Amino acid sequence: MLYDTSKKILFRLDPERAHDVALWGLKHLNACGFSFNKNTIVNNPSNVMGLSFRNKVGLAAGLDKNGDFINSLQSLGFGFIELGTVTPKPQVGNPKPRLFRIPEAEALVNRLGFNNKGVDYLIDRVKSSNRNAVIGINIGKNKTTPIEDAHHDYEHCLRKVYTLADYITINISSPNTENLRSLQESANLHMLLKHISVVRETLRNTHGVMKPIAIKIAPDLDDFELENIVDAVRTYGFNGIVSTNTTIQRPNKNLKNLSETGGLSGGLLTQKSTKIIQKLSNLTQGSIPIIGVGGILTSQDALDKINAGASLIQLYSGLIYKGPKLVKDCAQAISQAEVPGK
Numbered sequence: 001m002l003y004d005t006s007k008k009i010l011f012r013l014d015p016e017r018a019h020d021v022a023l024w025g026l027k028h029l030n031a032c033g034f035s036f037n038k039n040t041i042v043n044n045p046s047n048v049m050g051l052s053f054r055n056k057v058g059l060a061a062g063l064d065k066n067g068d069f070i071n072s073l074q075s076l077g078f079g080f081i082e083l084g085t086v087t088p089k090p091q092v093g094n095p096k097p098r099l100f101r102i103p104e105a106e107a108l109v110n111r112l113g114f115n116n117k118g119v120d121y122l123i124d125r126v127k128s129s130n131r132n133a134v135i136g137i138n139i140g141k142n143k144t145t146p147i148e149d150a151h152h153d154y155e156h157c158l159r160k161v162y163t164l165a166d167y168i169t170i171n172i173s174s175p176n177t178e179n180l181r182s183l184q185e186s187a188n189l190h191m192l193l194k195h196i197s198v199v200r201e202t203l204r205n206t207h208g209v210m211k212p213i214a215i216k217i218a219p220d221l222d223d224f225e226l227e228n229i230v231d232a233v234r235t236y237g238f239n240g241i242v243s244t245n246t247t248i249q250r251p252n253k254n255l256k257n258l259s260e261t262g263g264l265s266g267g268l269l270t271q272k273s274t275k276i277i278q279k280l281s282n283l284t285q286g287s288i289p290i291i292g293v294g295g296i297l298t299s300q301d302a303l304d305k306i307n308a309g310a311s312l313i314q315l316y317s318g319l320i321y322k323g324p325k326l327v328k329d330c331a332q333a334i335s336q337a338e339v340p341g342k
């Protein structure tokens, strides 16, 4: 109810401004002791990638890029929160406007371009939060770093966040950083993942702990490319695949903002990302956990992702269109659908 009223006001604002206002409001409501999902945090303990999650519904990367809203987002009942994408140095991202709504399809197009305050800022925010959910940190490369040197940026961020993050996601699938998606190609991917696995080994020896690392992929990959991803993830012992990021493809529909450059998310991504999850699940036969994300707008969408083979799910656009109630609805539906003892 409160979200429905707020949404009417928020949707009159420019989308990026609405995003800032909504998060600011959430933070202040939380500081005053108000929580949208108070006393209704779904308890459905799950073990994935060696981590214990209080439920299977997470916040997708990109909403809290800098870790500024950890406490208030946790209070919405998420089982986990993926912060970032964060890069070694702060950067402003692409020129505005760079975020567009397509309300008829409950979809968004964004070309933000990894606007973030840099990894050191994010670390401070995580340290000063009262974390009570699993925290993932999604890492990327700076715009000014040539793609051939991308591994240095991932290494820099990995070293910085290693002890703080519960898991780390390597983002090689944003469409808004030039050539980033080429890191998903077989030779580049093997080079990058090999490099990261060597760094992880040294970090494991130094800190005595092995942190799970997931790879975030695009929904625009063909079967051959998906096989290569699974092969590389297996070869270098990575622990999960976040599937999927936004799509650069467009359905044949006549909708305002659909032709804006950037990544499409929400209702026009739902089926595409579920298909990728299904294919990954067939390829991995359950051996690599899949975090299902892309166009979850209802609890049925969440169940479809789980039934396609996802071990956990994440929300972004659905939260904008449906509000915080979606977190509880999805977590409850997943919990109820699970057969006890299975």
Ligand SMILES: Cc1cc2nc3c(=O)[nH]c(=O)nc-3n(C[C@H](O)[C@H](O)[C@H](O)COP(=O)(O)O)c2cc1C
Binding pocket: 060, 061, 062, 063, 065, 084, 085, 099, 108, 110, 112, 114, 138, 171, 174, 216, 244, 245, 246, 265, 266, 267, 269, 293, 294, 295, 296, 314, 315, 316, 317, 318
């Ligand atoms: C405005 C916006 C910003 C995003 N920023 C990031 C990001 O920084 N890193 C990332 O890995 N994914 C980012 N994403 C992608 C989401 O995490 C998610 O994979 C995608 O939107 C599909 O989920 P959805 O349909 O539920 O939004 C962003 C998405 C949106 C809409």
